Amino acid sequence: MTWKSSCFCNSVTELELLIVSLFLLLQKINNSSNKIQVRDLQLVTREAIGHMKEGEEEKTKTYSALIWTNKAIQKKDIDFLNDVKDLKIDQKTPLRVLHRRPLAVRTRIIHSMETRYVDEHHFRLYLKTQAGTYIKEFVHGDFGRTKPNIGSLMNVTADILELDVESVDVDWPPALDD
Structure with a gap:
């Protein structure tokens, strides 16, 4: 090394x-x-x-989330999300962090989404997003503070039950020679 x-x-x-x-x-x-x-x-x-x-805006993160919907869904109801690429969303500072972050509207990009049907009220959502995207709020909309969101895209009330960070994609630190 x-x-x-x-x-x-x-x-x-x-x-x-x-x-x-x-x-x-x-x-x-x-x-x-x-x-x-x-x-x-x-x-x-x-x-x-x-x-x-300085390069934080260029980072991407990959997540896995378990989503609940108030209305019964079928596989065909979530398939369209697989085709969404580079979706621009506007996020106001989420209510849950407003006490420690300034009020602002931030534009973020959802690079890709992939879905896996679980049952009539649940599906697994895999996302690749721009760093700094508030994932929970992208799912439930944060009372209209994130637009669009999964709930508005599907015309349902959606909430997030599980959230896992699968990867943080950044070319840093420099690789060491073996």
Whole structure:
């Protein structure tokens, strides 16, 4: 593995110890569970962190959500969502975060959706979205504060029962050579 560093170590020995410590930490995390894996654990500069924050709008996230609808649905009622691409939505700051975020309208993009029928009141929704999209509010509409939303697209009352982040897609940190 090639290690890059710009740390403030006083000697090569300190740097070597730090690199070994990072590698041991990576191994410990990866050996502790089969549910998560860490790669490219490394020291980064403040400049690199700033670069990552600048690119937040370009990040995408992939989610899996279990959706409930008040009206009975059939598979054909959700199939059209599979064809929706790059849907622009407007989201007012959600009520649940309004106490800590400024009131604003943010335009976000739902890059793609995929559905899986579960039963007459439930379906699984897989979404790839622009980072910063409020998923819960995209599903239920937040009293009309997110437009369009799953409820308005389907002409139902919809709510989210489960939400899992499947991936955060960002090309950072830089890959380390093996």
